Amino acid sequence: MSAMPNLSNMWPRLNLFFFQSLQLPFALPAILAYVLLRYIYRKYFYPKFFTPLKPIPLATPTPPKNGKEEATSTRKGVAALRHAAATIPNNGLLRFYRENDHSEQVLVTGIKALNEILVLNASSFGKPESVRRRLYSFAGNGLLLAEGETHKVQRKGLMPAFSFRHIKDLYPIFWSKSRDLVKVLEKEISGDASSKSDVIVMRTWATRTTLDILGLAGMDHDFRFLDDPNNLLIQQYEKTQIPYSRTEILIGFVLSLFTSNYEAILPLIPIGRVRLLQEGAKYIRQVCRELIQEKWNKMSNAESQSGVDIISAALKSDVFTTENLVDHMMTFLAAGHATTSHALQWSVYALCKHQDMQQRLREEVRNHLPSISDPESTVTANDVDSLSYLHAFCNEVLRFYPSIPATVREAMCDTTIAGYRIPKGTGFLIPIGLVNHDPELWGPTASTFDPDRWLGEGRGNSGGVKNHLGFLTFLHGPRSCIGSGFAKAELACLVAAIVGRFQMELEDPTRKFELSSVGIGTSPKDGVRTRLKILNGW
Numbered sequence: 001m002s003a004m005p006n007l008s009n010m011w012p013r014l015n016l017f018f019f020q021s022l023q024l025p026f027a028l029p030a031i032l033a034y035v036l037l038r039y040i041y042r043k044y045f046y047p048k049f050f051t052p053l054k055p056i057p058l059a060t061p062t063p064p065k066n067g068k069e070e071a072t073s074t075r076k077g078v079a080a081l082r083h084a085a086a087t088i089p090n091n092g093l094l095r096f097y098r099e100n101d102h103s104e105q106v107l108v109t110g111i112k113a114l115n116e117i118l119v120l121n122a123s124s125f126g127k128p129e130s131v132r133r134r135l136y137s138f139a140g141n142g143l144l145l146a147e148g149e150t151h152k153v154q155r156k157g158l159m160p161a162f163s164f165r166h167i168k169d170l171y172p173i174f175w176s177k178s179r180d181l182v183k184v185l186e187k188e189i190s191g192d193a194s195s196k197s198d199v200i201v202m203r204t205w206a207t208r209t210t211l212d213i214l215g216l217a218g219m220d221h222d223f224r225f226l227d228d229p230n231n232l233l234i235q236q237y238e239k240t241q242i243p244y245s246r247t248e249i250l251i252g253f254v255l256s257l258f259t260s261n262y263e264a265i266l267p268l269i270p271i272g273r274v275r276l277l278q279e280g281a282k283y284i285r286q287v288c289r290e291l292i293q294e295k296w297n298k299m300s301n302a303e304s305q306s307g308v309d310i311i312s313a314a315l316k317s318d319v320f321t322t323e324n325l326v327d328h329m330m331t332f333l334a335a336g337h338a339t340t341s342h343a344l345q346w347s348v349y350a351l352c353k354h355q356d357m358q359q360r361l362r363e364e365v366r367n368h369l370p371s372i373s374d375p376e377s378t379v380t381a382n383d384v385d386s387l388s389y390l391h392a393f394c395n396e397v398l399r400f401y402p403s404i405p406a407t408v409r410e411a412m413c414d415t416t417i418a419g420y421r422i423p424k425g426t427g428f429l430i431p432i433g434l435v436n437h438d439p440e441l442w443g444p445t446a447s448t449f450d451p452d453r454w455l456g457e458g459r460g461n462s463g464g465v466k467n468h469l470g471f472l473t474f475l476h477g478p479r480s481c482i483g484s485g486f487a488k489a490e491l492a493c494l495v496a497a498i499v500g501r502f503q504m505e506l507e508d509p510t511r512k513f514e515l516s517s518v519g520i521g522t523s524p525k526d527g528v529r530t531r532l533k534i535l536n537g538w
């Protein structure tokens with residue numbers, strides 16, 4: 001296909017000419033005039049006259065009329081687009097302009113367009129540079145960021161480690177860490193008189209547990225974060241929760257006046273949060289390197305070759321160097337712990353909101369699984385997966401509150417989608433949370449939290465959705481989540497253990513709901529402050 005003329009490229013060339021011709025005394029007024037003109041051009045002229053995406057209908061986000069909708073993991077800004085998508089006739093794509101910098105993005109609303117971007121033509125769409133730079137420091141240069149042939153080879157090498165044949169051997173690890181979590185929570189709410197409180201912040205414990213699980217199931221190493229809150233490694237991950245400082249926000253704003261690429265530049269300026277993240281990433285990389293080295297040494301001993309952890313399984317494929325594995329381990333830790341921690345927090349939130357479901361789930365768990373209080377008890381994949389209500393509840397949590405409610409893509413070359421011509425560099429928003437709640441796919445009860453939709457003939461794995469792309473929590477296609485089976489099994493064990501042992505309610509059910517979206521994914525801002533009561537007899 002011949003390259004399309006891209007009128008949006010006109011502006012950088014004008015910039016250069018403009019700045020080259022500046023004389024010092026005129027600099028300030030000239031810069032101000034430039035900023036003003038650029039603002040007017042981007043806000044009023046570009047969307048109307050110059051954008052090459054003009055044939056795609058324009059959406060203006062409109063906030064929901066009824067403010068009493070059930071809380072979800074989707075941010076308000078994206079949710080506002082849902083109303084536009086429902087009312088403006090469109091062919092699966094809508095153009096919109098972000099509020100903060102007027103940058104242009106395309107919202108993908110139709111299944112056909114989603115299929116083209118995620119499955120059929122996936123190699124033409126990658127992660128934008130701004131996202132890659134932001135993720136690189138903590139997630140390493142692993143599977144999440146690899147592109148093209150490198151991605152294909154590495155994914156193929158890692159697949160056996162994430163196949164069900166292998167994941168089923170990890171259930172006992174998930175169960176033993178679920179028991180550790182229950183024990184630590186019991187201790188928290190029955191501590192000495194001065195510290196005793198029956199309220200816990202779920203996020204604190206969920207994050208430590210999911211990191212511990214990744215240590216054991218990923219590298220055969222017990223970090224023991226649940227017992228050691230001052231652990232240096234966990235403190236590095238906590239840095240990802242630090243919001244941008246005022247100075248960084250100001251620098252971002254000033255940069256945005258001059259370039260639409262400012263989000264890719266910000267992570268390169270080593271101040272404030274960026275510097276802390278860089279230091280943290282260095283520490284995490286070093287720990288992963290030492291653990292992989294330890295694993296190599298163990299593996300060269302013939303007797304230790306049967307490890308069930310992911311790195312042992314990956315090492316058998318002979319595809320990876322030590323440094324590759326360090327990057328992959330960093331990716332698994334970053335991509336796998338916060339997401340599953342969010343899912344656990346949303347599960348507890350949903351259980352508190354729906355006491356009837358809590359009771360029903362507890363009965364199923366107590367009737368079919370061994371007591372979590374028994375230090376010798378363990379479970380098999382079959383034990384956990386045969387609990388139909390547990391399976392339905394966890395699937396509904398993942399549908400209703402996807403840990404990553406939206407992701408982005410950028411066209412890597414000129415291409416077409418849903419019949420529209422798309423120039424290289426076009427940004428796309430994949431609204432996972434909106435698709436998961438789409439009434440056209442999920443029926444009129446799409447916006448109701450209802451685990452029962454996953455029960456009944458042929459519904460166990462589909463929830464009754466009309467097209468399998470409608471369940472987008474782990475995406476689909478060659479860039480779908482490789483850890484989805486791992487995450488589902490882990491979540492089922494954690495939820496079963498907690499609901500079996502504790503009665504849960506929100507500390508303050510009347511508190512206004514707020515969402516936190518710092519770091520990877522979203523969860524309730526207060527970390528789900530939960531009142532726990534131990535229930536004996538299991």
Ligand code: HEM
Binds near residue numbers: 143145335473
């Ligand atoms: C509830 C838990 C989880 C959710 C909701 C989730 C969701 C996702 C999503 C939406 C993506 C695609 C991101 C994008 O390309 O824009 C992704 C990719 C990925 N996830 Fe997960 N994830 C979860 C747990 C895990 C776990 C436990 C692991 C590892 C042990 C993991 C490892 C990965 C990796 C390596 C990728 C990149 C795959 C590739 O590009 O080939 N995830 N995940």
